[in-house]
Amino acid sequence: MTKHRASSLAEREIERLMTLHPKGFDLSLGRITRLLERLGNPHLRLPPVIHIAGTNGKGSAAAFTRALLEAEGLAVHVHTSPHLVNWHERYRIAAPGGSRLVDDRVLADAVSRAAEANAGEPITVFEILTAVTFLLFSEHPADAAIIEVGLGGRFDATNVIPDPAVSVIMPVSMDHEAYLGDRVELIAAEKAGIIKPGCPVVIGAQESHTALEVIAETADRLNCTTVVYGQDFVAFEENGRLIYQDEDGLMDLPTPKLLGRYQYANAAAAIAAVKVAGFDIGHDAAERAMTSVYWPGRMQRLPNGHLSELAPEGAEVWLDGGHNPSAAMVIAEALTEQEERNPRPLILISGMINTKDQTGYFRAFKGIARRVFTVPVNSSDAGVPNGELAARAIEAGLEAEPVASVANALTLLRDSWDPKEAPPRILIGGSLYLAGAVLAENGTPPV
Incomplete structure (x- = not known):
């Protein structure tokens, strides 16, 4: 995200793209769909996808989800945005012992292939880099892929996934009003746009009852099984521990490594998401995840x-x-x-x-x-x-x-x-x- 001298192969490829294409957002799915078709539709060849949207907390939820799955010994890809220092941070590739930031040559090759397939047609850099996500994640084996929405949801370039294992909507509040609308219900409707018919949904702790209503109504209209924070699962502090509770019972866990009481709710949403997505997370793995979770630049x-x-x-x-x-x-x-x-x-x-x-x-x-x-x-x-x-x-x-x-x-x-x-x-x-x-x-x- 910082401007610095492009020194790696991948950075040089991306800087070249940025001289040719817009740097901002142009919310639409037409261009990314066209590009993915030319690349052989890699987004249709992914491991089970945990798709995460929201105004605040979606990055932390992705970090907790990764920690939970990897603590259980599963291989996980992770896409997040924006990056903080290097473009490579956006792509974690499953590897023995835990996912790793993508190798520079591998990223440079994927960016080059996506740009070549686009053939100079109008597109944003974010859309090309999202196509790169799908290329990388389809070409490396994994048990799960965690994909964080870039902006909004409904027209975000990540929203071409037809059948996520679970869609997660983290807290929605006012942000990016120029793109998403100037009322919380409009923003919530955009975030809820990642919900797919018949695919399960986890709704994280919402500050706004209006936002919660919009998201829940969208899920209900699309005939989705919906799991809601405060209704179907909850987390709270007790004796210096994080207590997670859902219909299956209690989990007594260490205080998360990510500081702040609000991280309890983020951790809870991640636990609910991996369970709803069909992954069995044991108590020992959940304990390890709380103490190993890593999310730079946030407290x-x-x-x-x-x-x-x-x-x-x-x-x-x-x-x-x-x-x-x-x-x-x-x-x-x-x-x-x-x-x-x-x-x-x-x-x-x-x-x-x-x-x-x-x-x-x-x-x-x-x-x-x-x-x-x-x-x-x-x-x-x-x-x-x-x-x-x-x-x-x-x-x-x-x-x-x-x-x-x-x-x-x-x-x-x-x-x-x-x-x-x-x-x-x-x-x-x-x-x-x-x-x-x-x-x-x-x-x-x-x-």
């Missing part, structure tokens, strides 16, 4: 690296790419939980793009963040200037100061921090573009 404790070393001594540095008000609320809740366990002053280092509700994002941190440093998002043409972003934070009731970069913010904190005070808890966030740039600069890209 990630930033490891030692070039950037984190600039922070005040003893500081906690966290990274989260959440970028809308709903995401900010769950991040703020997770940080409040951390504060209850280990009190520290909270400092935000934030960068955002201009399609997001910046004031709404910052409002979630009112009363819990001491200060905000706003930074430009240089890896996106849509980045909000840091001075303008500081004004949005001030509108939300926060004290804010624009600075040149994340490194600059960390250095200013280190040089001015009172050593008599507890070291700060620092959240770098507001954009997946920013998260990717931070991981790249820190020297700790996703693996």
